[in-house]
Amino acid sequence: MTGTRFFNIDANLEYENIIADHLEEYNGDKEGEEMHQVLIRVTPDFYQENLVAHGEIYEADCMQCDDIDFAVYMFNKQPGVTIDYRTGKNWANDGEEPIDPSTLPNATEYVYSRDSDTFHLPTCRYAKNISDENRVEIKAPYEWMVDTLNLVPCGTCKPYPANF
Ligand SMILES: [Zn+2]
Ligand SMILES: [Zn+2]
Numbered sequence: 001m002t003g004t005r006f007f008n009i010d011a012n013l014e015y016e017n018i019i020a021d022h023l024e025e026y027n028g029d030k031e032g033e034e035m036h037q038v039l040i041r042v043t044p045d046f047y048q049e050n051l052v053a054h055g056e057i058y059e060a061d062c063m064q065c066d067d068i069d070f071a072v073y074m075f076n077k078q079p080g081v082t083i084d085y086r087t088g089k090n091w092a093n094d095g096e097e098p099i100d101p102s103t104l105p106n107a108t109e110y111v112y113s114r115d116s117d118t119f120h121l122p123t124c125r126y127a128k129n130i131s132d133e134n135r136v137e138i139k140a141p142y143e144w145m146v147d148t149l150n151l152v153p154c155g156t157c158k159p160y161p162a163n164f
Helices: 005-025 142-148
Strands: 038-045 055-062 069-075 081-083 090-092 108-113 118-120 135-140
Touching (some): 005 038, 005 069, 108 142
Antiparallel strands (some): 055 069, 081 090, 108 118, 108 135
16 A cells, blocks of 8 residues: 555554564574564555555564564554545645644535535535435535645536635
8 A cells, every 4th residue: 555654664664663573582593482473464444445545454463472462553644744535635734733624714514425526515406415425524615625625616506615
């Protein structure tokens, strides 16, 4: 899977080092001691078929002892970068925290479907037809919908801002 630098370096490496240290300690060199082997299973979490995984479930289990036996969820994130997991688009942001579009000026409630490029007002009949599985409800400025998410305003409900 495609992971951010933070994900690969800070999150994964920490656990890989724990495992590497363990395997080095129990490498079978010591008299009367067998070599330890660690099973690892990594499952990417593509929440609702997004293009970029939100994270992964990282499981490790030593076959010879209980020192290594964990399952952790690692978030695929990057400080200073906002990722749209739906499309894979990402952009730098000024702060450490991702931008929450609902806090921006003129944020409006919109609805779109994960399998469509069109966004709607919640009252639109097409918005009401979107299945729960694909339905995304978002509060964001019009510009965010068009420029950041690359969605197209619906021709029926015309979800333009008041000053458009
Ligand atoms: Zn072990
Ligand atoms: Zn519409």
